[in-house]
Amino acid sequence: MxxxxxxxxxxxxxxxxxxxxxxxxxxxxxxxxxxxxxxxxxxxxxxxxxxxxxxxxxxxxxxxLPLQKTAHEEQILSLIDLALLTKDEAWFIELTAELKRVQDKKQG
Known part of the structure; x- marks a missing residue:
């Protein structure tokens, strides 16, 4: 491509x-x-x-690479670490929002 x-x-x-x-x-x-x-x-x-x-x-x-939705909290936490390492603020914000959705869904 x-x-x-x-x-x-x-x-x-x-x-x-x-x-x-x-x-x-x-x-x-x-x-x-x-x-x-x-x-x-x-x-x-x-x-x-x-x-x-x-x-x-x-x-x-x-x-x-195609975007993939992550549903597991552990995977999202690993990706958050990677976003911090790469200093990708937009990705970090996106991942923390996704983490909150997963945690809210787990509790609800």
């Missing part, structure tokens, strides 16, 4: 294959429209050495 056809933006979760063939999952750190490339912060890979690194990937090598 193409970055610009998918309207990807900084912070979106993506997957792809690196130049060396490693499967990576991560989020977009920056986008360079003139080079049709993005920097991806790798959070999961079949090559453990890639985890925690930031790699450049060309437009055609990146695929946006």
């Amino acid at each position: 193409k970055l610009f056809e998918e309207n990807l933006k900084v912070g979106d979760w993506v997957k792809g294959k690196s130049r060396n063939g490693e499967l990576i999952y991560g989020y977009i750190q920056t986008i360079n429209p003139s080079k049709k490339a993005a920097l991806i912060n790798v959070v999961k890979s079949d090559d453990e050495k890639m985890v925690g690194t930031t790699i450049g990937m060309m437009d055609g090598k990146i695929e946006k």
Whole structure:
């Protein structure tokens, strides 16, 4: 998929294959429209050495991951930790609202 056809933006979760063939999952750190490339912060890979690194990937090598609804409190708490680590305030606010809905539903 193409970055610009998918309207990807900084912070979106993506997957792809690196130049060396490693499967990576991560989020977009920056986008360079003139080079049709993005920097991806790798959070999961079949090559453990890639985890925690930031790699450049060309437009055609990146695929946006679908949004998933999380219903389990433990999963949401883990995602809140990740939002704090990545300093993604909008995602943090969204997750804390979702956590409150799950907790209210559990009590109600």
